[in-house]
Amino acid sequence: MANITDLSLSQIKKELDGNKLSGKEVVLAFKQAYEADQAHKTPLNGYIEFFDDAEKLAEASDARRKNNEARGLEGLPLAIKDNILIQGKIATCGSSILKDFRAPYSSTVVERLKNQGIIPVGRTNMDEFGMGSSCEYSIYGPTRNPMDRNKTPGGSSGGSASVVAGKQAPAALGTETGGSVRLPAAFCGIYGLKPSYGTLSRYGVVAYGSSLDQIGILSRDPDDMALLLEHGVGTDPHDETSAALDFSGVYPLKPKNPKGLKIALPEEFMGEGIDEVIKNKVTAFASWFEKQGATVESIKLPILKSTVAIYYIIAPAEASSNLTRYDGIRYGFRDEKASSLEDLYIKSRSQGFGDEVKRRIFIGNYVLSSGYYDAYYKKAMQVRSILKQEIAKVYENYDLILSPTSPCLPFNLGAKLDDPLAMYLTDICTTFVNLAQIPSLSVPCGTSEEGLPIGIQLIGKQFSEINLLSIAKTWHQEEGLKQ
């Protein structure tokens, strides 16, 4: 048998269900991988904390299994991004302002997965409050890309991508607001799913941009995603925006043959500003689809060029409001030396937030203020409506949209830190998916010559994530496993 740490989540499930492995062995294997990497001269720094109680939980899980009480996800380890609450655990969001915040309740998705036997093994590093595309804006320092430690793993769920690609976890939960799961998945050479808005409850996920936020999954096999979705979806009485979905029986995925599919390839993402190597991979991926009997057509969708602008108005606007609660009054960081209430707010927040978060709070408050509301926030909301309509039109004629996940290859750590706009433009291919609230799967499609991973997105209409995964499974079995 291969190394435990090489196994995907669904492979581990098979081994556990067949009593070939114990839950404790599995957890220990990943823990040792993590500890071994800690000794590296430049550790990946994907985990902020590997949970001490993971082994104990695995033992308890093994006992359940012995008693024939195994549940759907019994004993499966999962890494969790540090903005998804787990009762009793610290959740910092990579921020000083929540450095000591211990969650008094669990997010719905973690609660549901735990009830099915998932063992949270650790919490993963991230750009502060999800604001960043390189996993460098964290008080815990940058996370590194396991494929090349000088490169960024992408952000904001860089920690989750790094631990999965770095074989310190079989799968991880991340969160997306504008590409924060798919970009790191692409940069690290793994699958990254951004489900439709509403598929997974947002309750207990620390809010960044509420109309865009969504839990995503990072793994090395599409089946892992189906497994987690099966147990994670469903209406949540704590989240009005959660959808009434039932995914029972979707695992294991039935591979779907792309034959007869009509696929749209927006030329806006195949022109200027997109790395040639990436474009070539997209072309190759498109050819694979055509070989399978699908048709791929280039389409014009000029509004895609504007989505970063819409996104960087709406997301900061919502963020500026969502982050006002970090005021030093009830929980989180308080500057005890403050001399007045105003001073307490300003000092606590100014010390508690990093520069990028401050920048986005500033932009958000700017675009919402009375003189600028119409020109920026309202305008962006209106153009978002147009975008949704135009995307819906595309799906009248096509089954899928295909596009690069990132316009560029993983870049060096530090390369874009001083140029926020350049950093924002890393999200050029991903944000429209969040704005339109549709699902997208970033598929690892090989590497550049120097071995840097490239991801390509399969984007479907709302709530068609299982369809995306089923198509990806065909590709995974025929091509993906060869790589």
Added chain:
Amino acid sequence: MIDDKTLEMVLYLSRLEVSDQQKLNFKNQIGDILNYFDLLKNYDTSDVNPDLGTEVSEQDLRPDQIQKGFSDDDVKSFAIHFEEGHFQVPRILEDFLDNREEE
């Protein structure tokens, strides 16, 4: 792009303070970003409604049934200062309130 008055006003709304160097950075960087936003001006939105999300019918809202919330111990587990059932804040709060009452 952003004048000093606006910069200070928005910083105050944000309850943030930044160094003079950062202020300069903010002005330049955010100026660039705001310029970039101008590309939205190309869209005629005069008869477009903002996207407000899908509606929910009144019948599907939360039933009005009580559920138990936090115990004191729950609150203590996350609060900065929680004693005798209260979140405690230093005297400063009172000063502020007094100010509010006066001219």
Added chain:
Amino acid sequence: MKYDVIIGCEVHVQLLTNTKAFCSCENRFGGKPNSRICPVCSGLPGALPVTNQSIIEYAIRAGLAIHCRIPEITKFDRKNYIYPDLPKGYQISQFDMPICEHGYLDVTTSQGTKRIRILRAHLEEDAGKNTHSEDGSGLSFVDLNRCGTPLLEIVSEPDIRSPEEAVAYVQGLKEIMEFTGVSDCNMEEGSLRCDANINLWIYEDDRKYATPIVELKNMNSFKSIRSALDYEVIRQKEEWEEKHITLDQKGKLTRGWHDKSGTTVLQRHKEEAAEYRYFPEPDLRPIKIPKELIESIGRNLPELPEQKRKRYRETLGLSVENAEKLTSSPELASYFEKAIDGYGGDVKKIANWILTEVMAVVNDKKINIKDFAIEATKVQALIKLLDNDVISGKIAKTVFTEMVEKGGDPDQIVKNSGLVQVTDQGEIENVIDQVLKDNPKSVEDYKAGKAQAQGFLMGQVMKLSKGKANPKMASQLLKQKLDAL
């Protein structure tokens, strides 16, 4: 100086739902601080609001009662400001699509009846409470129990033309909110709060000048609403005479009413004040209100106080004053209506009995009529005993006192204590004979033409019979006997 007073009111009422507006914590007044809080109402990271169905229905009920239009779609917005009692840093409120629009309320003052237009009524959540140590420890405390309590903010047009009218308007709203069961409108507990915008239109040199609008806050009783507005009229008049400052020059200011000093004081107003950065609440979906729901709530709307008063006067024949008094609270009106239910006699008697005897006890005990131990049906039973000459008015009071003190049924009490009225002619004559014998002087007086002597003798008869003699019979028999002497 010729001028008009221009007033608009913003009235907040807390809704009496079981749970808070956006979480399942219990919604009620008081209690141990921070004992009714959860991740949502304490503004924890990751928590999300979920709209309570009842707040929509309560708001529709209130809105229909004040003749508002209920739109097909309503939505919530965030009103952003930072304050220690506002844990999320924003208040969930309604900005441009309120649940109630364009209603009115007819108010009656010494000047007659007048229609005050209502611009809108919108739902929002209440904030927590800050308190301050008085022991010198220099600490402040935040209690979040009230956080998330549903509020309906009712905004009038600036149609009110005097402090008296303003009070009548708020009283009218209070009644309606109480009678529809939407709120208990307890001003002391803050479940009804009123802010007022007031300025003057001054007519000088053939022109109209508007003085700066003042938003008055901190008025915690009807008395303080009246006093604060009266004060403000005079203050603005004097300020005008002194400084001639207009609305265009100064805009809107906020002043707080200080009960102790009887003055209004300027409150610090920040430039930020108007900068609430409203935007649609992304955590909540716009709400579609089915027409059938509005119709069904409309059909089931209880009788409102004004309709009740009219019915009491016109159908039941009560006086204006008694109709007014009996509708001073929904509980009293309901008590009265239960008491007259199935009663065949003159309901004025029951009305009088409730307003005098019952209310005397209720007021004395400082309780709400709904907590009064004697059921309304027993009051009816007592009055029936009077109607049927079983007991006299005097005995009725004795019986009632016993009902209050010991409980029980009026019929039983009367039977058990032998309080049944004496209607036996012979028995009454015996008493009269005794009285005439004991009071020869008065008998002489009567014969000498002093009519009031009869009254005295009648009193003696009642006294001797321990109040049990049927007064009508006793009076007739006494006169017969006197005249026969």
